[in-house]
Amino acid sequence: MILQLMQVLFTIVKIIWYIYYGDNMLKKINLKILIRSILVIITFHYGAYLQLIPIKLLHIDIHNISNQMIVLLSAFSSISLAMIFFFIYRKDLKKEFKKFIKDPMENMDIGMKYWMIGLIIMVVSNLFLTYILKSGGAANENTVQSMIKSLPWLMIIIAGFFAPFTEEIVFRKTIKDVIKNKWLFAFLSFLMFGGAHVMDSAKTLVDVLYIIPYGALGGAFALAYYDTDTIFTSMTMHMIHNIVLSLVSIIML
Numbered sequence: 001m002i003l004q005l006m007q008v009l010f011t012i013v014k015i016i017w018y019i020y021y022g023d024n025m026l027k028k029i030n031l032k033i034l035i036r037s038i039l040v041i042i043t044f045h046y047g048a049y050l051q052l053i054p055i056k057l058l059h060i061d062i063h064n065i066s067n068q069m070i071v072l073l074s075a076f077s078s079i080s081l082a083m084i085f086f087f088i089y090r091k092d093l094k095k096e097f098k099k100f101i102k103d104p105m106e107n108m109d110i111g112m113k114y115w116m117i118g119l120i121i122m123v124v125s126n127l128f129l130t131y132i133l134k135s136g137g138a139a140n141e142n143t144v145q146s147m148i149k150s151l152p153w154l155m156i157i158i159a160g161f162f163a164p165f166t167e168e169i170v171f172r173k174t175i176k177d178v179i180k181n182k183w184l185f186a187f188l189s190f191l192m193f194g195g196a197h198v199m200d201s202a203k204t205l206v207d208v209l210y211i212i213p214y215g216a217l218g219g220a221f222a223l224a225y226y227d228t229d230t231i232f233t234s235m236t237m238h239m240i241h242n243i244v245l246s247l248v249s250i251i252m253l
Contacts, residue, residue, distance in 0.1 A: 193218025
């Protein structure tokens with residue numbers, strides 16, 4: 001069922017892609033940028049393997065590992081990915097940061113507007129999935145909550161700063177560099193961002209539907225990025241969102 005659903009979603013993406021690009025698809029895509037985007041996405045997907053570096057160097061027994069060590073290893077891979085992506089996009093980030101600080105209030109106003117829309121969709125869809133479809137909550141969220149309980153303040157740093165940085169690069173920057181149409185860019189960001197948070201742990205169709213609440217924020221951040229033309233708008237809103245949720249989680253522990 002999940003595999004069939006994903007095939008349908010990718011078919012929809014291909015149809016929309018063809019409608020927009022038509023027969024001139026290759027002429028409108030910068031091959032170098034496309035390859036860079038694909039490599040960054042692949043690097044992010046396999047980023048967890050970076051944890052093998054401290055595991056091997058420190059001779060960590062992965063069969064007898066504490067929750068605290070899991071958080072520390074996650075921090076290592078998150079920081080490592082952030083450094084890699086910063087190096088790759090350092091020139092673009094410098095230009096876009098200058099654009100952001102040129103009119104920060106206007107950029108944040110736009111970012112706040114889209115964030116509120118995304119947040120409303122996220123809350124409503126979560127309530128629907130939880131109380132109408134009787135789901136047990138997103139597995140990804142349950143994992144994050146467990147990690148926050150282990151090392152709460154380190155998780156604020158990871159979830160509040162490094163995760164938003166890498167995710168904005170992967171799910172916004174790489175796509176926008178290739179896709180120039182506003183709504184196709186937002187849709188792909190919605191689909192990829194939501195899917196990345198759900199598909200590895202999804203076991204039922206209801207689990208797959210959690211793409212909607214996660215994707216809603218992904219699409220909102222994409223629209224904020226597109227309208228301001230600086231990734232620091234979506235990145236800042238993403239950081240604020242994650243920090244607030246992490247603090248709420250810590251308070252409720």
